[in-house]
Amino acid sequence: MTSETPTCYHCASALDARAVRAELAAIERSFCCAGCLAAAQWLHEGGLGDFYRLRSAPSLALADAAEPDYRAWDSPAFHALYVRASSITATPDGIREIDVALDGLRCPACAWLIPRLGQGIDGVLDLQLNTATGRARLRWDPSRVALSGVLGKLAQYGYFARVALQGSDQQRADRRSALKRIAVAGIAAMQAMMMSEALYFGGDALEHGTRDFLRWMALLMSTPVVFWAAAGFFRGAWLELCLRRPGMDVLVALSVGLAYGTSVVETLRGGPVVYFDAAVMFVFFLLVARYIESSGRIRAQAAISRAQSLPATVTRISAEGPVEVSLLEVGVGDLLQVAVGQNVPVDGRLVHTAAEVDERLLTGEPRPQLRRPGDQLLAGSIVLGSALHIRVSAIGAATWLAQLETLVGRAQQARPALQLRAQVWAARFVIAMIALAAVAALIWWQIDASRALPVALAVLAAACPCAFALAIPAAQAAAQAALARSGVLVVHADALERAARVRRVVFDKTGTLSRGKPQLGVIEVFDRSKSTDECTRIAAALERGHRHPLAEAFRQHDDGAPVEQVRSHVGDGVSGVLAGVHYRLGRRGFVEGAGLNDDGRVWLASAERLLAAFELHDALRPDAADSVAQLMADGIDSLVLSGDASATVRGVAEELSIRRARGDLRPEQKLALLQAEQRSGYCVAMVGDGINDAPVLAAADLAVVMGEGAALAQRNADILLLRPNLILVPQALAMARRTQRIIRQNLVWSLAYHVLMLPAALSGVMPPWLAAVGMSLSSLLVSLNAARLLRGGPADPPKRLRASASASASAVAVRA
């Protein structure tokens, strides 16, 4: 394990110059930063060193970002909304309870650690975590410790609390109710089966008294199953009939109702045969299949909702000055102050001064946007440059961001076209099968009247297209859950189906293959009287105060020399006066004179002469090469179509051994090239990062958008990568292909099943109970087959660990 590049003991990210070494439990270990060291030391001192043995993914890196401020969580308004008295009656008065959603859960060891962290904090009674939903329930004594203190402590270890929205109680109630129904149906089904066996095998040898007794007992057992456990099927059937789209609930309700109804009549009048067993077995197996399907769906939803963030506190400017308040207390018309680097929490109008904001999350536009006083600011934009003041115009669900999130949510609810087609077929199939059962009953009535009903029941049970109806949604839900777990959000309902067919992946260089954070490369100096260093410092001074990605490259060289008359020339560069000399910095055409071709470098000139040219290169993402190689191995060609300088693009393409790469493309040219690929018969996926590519993304068969953080507003995206890991692209495509394979298997199986079972049922060879068992087992098989998608990650673990560790450093970080 020590042979590879050294990594941090705590977060497993690669060590750099800042690394520290320290002794921990008598063994010397390396850490990437003091924060990770402190976290590891605390864990060991607290006797929680087992964490490192139990975990299966590295912890979040604890780096530079600000520690979240939980002070507003102590406000009475917040408590009134989210905090309640302890629900456990035996606890003393004054104990409070809250449900929070925790970010940063990576593996089961976190579930092991979190309750122990709770025990280590004075005043915390207990802290329970449900790993399935990522929610924790905290019970604490407010007189001994503040809520913000507890949550701040958790944040130090990389677990960030957010308000848990409603839904968990409803889900828990549903889950409990489903389990109870399964229990009743299962136990009653076994009992009814035993009595039916006695009735079948006893045959005519049974005395009538014993026979009737067994029947009455079976009736007693089946009644709660049919009227309570199966109530959902009857409700569903009624709904389907009201919507005039008969589906499987109609068939289930019909066969259960028919089997139970006739059996009751037969019991009362002492008729020849009863079918209680068929009715209850059917209900039991169906409930189990549905339970498995819905737990998969709930897991998927939990993973998705964890990806969304809810800002908790804001600074409100009141008569007494700035006050930190909960976002919930903010009303329309309030004046808020938003600090540099923070998300704007509401929609509103800018007041006082102009400001630059980054609307990447909303629009995908990576360049800073200038907003003047009175301009509209949208929730979700990030403040650049300087703190700003905003007059609130919309909050909560009324914000643009919230409306976009609703759009995304709606897309998740939408059924894929294939599934809709399957439902239409199912409805026709159901009508045909009811007719077939009636015809079969009529024919058998002529042959042997006593067998008409069993045959009709067997046909109905064998015809139920449960497996068929489950084949697609079960696989889709499992795939979405597995993908969401690794940070891939399937936004468009048809996305998986299309992703499975992708044979070409088009990358847009900036921000996708590269980090989008340029670094200084080769510096060419033209003026012999100046050193490289001097030129760099001049450039850094000129770029000071600018938030462009390019300016970032110079930041570390800034020595604070005073600079005057700085002017920004949009699209060209900057100019300013430094120590009495006027300088220009920017594109070659701007600096040296119009008409010269842009070569991708940043040029610096004084009023008299040209000084230097800086080469800026954008470091490749660490997993770019792996991703391209993986795509190649999967038979998918990668292309680069970029608006960047051709030379740069070629360099990147060579490094990644991508054969086809074009630079200097305008959007319409990109579009034309992409459509040419499509015309030659390939299904093309476009991986992009923003609105620059919007038309191209829209034209691609599959639009993959890399959104760091909560870029949920990307309306063009079919698939969102919530982490900036390129390796997710081949993984998502591979998962899509596995999903389609599973769906095909499921469809083939359920069709084959019907083809085999129907003749057997029609000919009267198969008793109704066997048809019910076969039908239920077949839908169980389909559900379990789909659940295979949940197991096993999309890639081999070590690679994924490395990738997620580097991602977490950029996604969420905290100062310890």
Place this chain on the structure above:
Amino acid sequence: MNALFILIPATVLLVGIALWAFFWAIDAGQFDDLDTPALEILEADGSDTRPVDEESPR
């Protein structure tokens, strides 16, 4: 066959008790989280006495 007339009602009674117990367990939250308890067996007596003897855990 007379045994049946006693044994089957007894079974029904047992089924009732079993279901009641199961319902109680569900309502007490025993089935709410089936993943976390699997790790509780890994707890020692609350103190970590075993040294961690690998450079990189698992």
